Amino acid sequence: MDIKLIRNATLVVEYAGKKFLIDPYLGEKGAYAPLPNSPRQDQNNPLVALPVSVEEIVKDVDAVIVTHLHPDHWDEEAVKLLPKGIKLFTQNEEDAKEVRNSNFHNVEVLREDTVFGGIQLSKTKGEHGRGEILKLSGLVCGIVFKHSSEKTLYVAGDTVWYEGVQEAIDTHNPDIIVVNGGDNQFYEGGSLVMGKEDIYEVHKAAPNAQIVSVHMEAVNHWTLSREELKSFAKEKGIASHVLVPNDGESYTV
Numbered sequence: 001m002d003i004k005l006i007r008n009a010t011l012v013v014e015y016a017g018k019k020f021l022i023d024p025y026l027g028e029k030g031a032y033a034p035l036p037n038s039p040r041q042d043q044n045n046p047l048v049a050l051p052v053s054v055e056e057i058v059k060d061v062d063a064v065i066v067t068h069l070h071p072d073h074w075d076e077e078a079v080k081l082l083p084k085g086i087k088l089f090t091q092n093e094e095d096a097k098e099v100r101n102s103n104f105h106n107v108e109v110l111r112e113d114t115v116f117g118g119i120q121l122s123k124t125k126g127e128h129g130r131g132e133i134l135k136l137s138g139l140v141c142g143i144v145f146k147h148s149s150e151k152t153l154y155v156a157g158d159t160v161w162y163e164g165v166q167e168a169i170d171t172h173n174p175d176i177i178v179v180n181g182g183d184n185q186f187y188e189g190g191s192l193v194m195g196k197e198d199i200y201e202v203h204k205a206a207p208n209a210q211i212v213s214v215h216m217e218a219v220n221h222w223t224l225s226r227e228e229l230k231s232f233a234k235e236k237g238i239a240s241h242v243l244v245p246n247d248g249e250s251y252t253v
Contacts, residue, residue: 001151003178009158023073048217050247086106088104090107118147127164156194158180
């Protein structure tokens with residue numbers, strides 16, 4: 001498989017002969033207003049440009065997976081640029097309805113036993129924060145990819161560490177785990193995605209897995225930098241287990 005970080009949580013995953021685009025956030029640098037009640041109010045989103053052209057990103061994509069419809073995972077440019085007949089997976093029927101309302105007509109809701117092109121796609125749970133903020137952040141999901149010719153890949157999505165992530169690891173025993181690790185926060189409510197201690201918990205739950213941390217330094221409410229995470233992983237002695245790719249970088253296994 002090949003996992004390429006585009007920007008934020010946007011990934012291109014080539015797995016068992018299929019090319020997946022996950023959480024497409026395709027707007028130009030600075031196209032959208034900053035998220036309110038959070039740092040960097042003087043910087044529009046995305047904070048950084050795409051590392052490659054949109055044409056290259058969407059070329060030959062077999063399916064799109066949208067873990068939830070927050071605008072840094074499914075933006076206006078994605079709606080505009082993606083072919084309306086492309087295979088597209090959502091986490092639930094509510095999201096599917098909204099995507100269909102944007103004229104996409106090949107939309108399927110992910111299940112725990114979805115099969116696409118011989119690849120098993122299993123929807124996993126996630127919690128987009130802790131406590132009261134969950135009422136505002138809404139439902140999210142992750143995905144596990146399985147195929148006899150590939151290692152097992154778990155893309156955890158916009159979730160903090162909690163028992164649902166432990167459950168997914170126990171159930172699927174993934175070899176590679178992609179976490180959204182920017183510790184994004186508003187001024188109130190705490191972490192919305194994983195911080196460094198959450199990522200350490202993921203490692204302890206799956207000590208043999210390779211962790212890939214994405215969703216970093218691309219939207220104004222990030223609080224954990226790549227360099228800080230690398231330093232933390234080194235301090236904990238787990239640097240070889242935690243990859244922190246730059247935008248445009250690939251990991252092949």
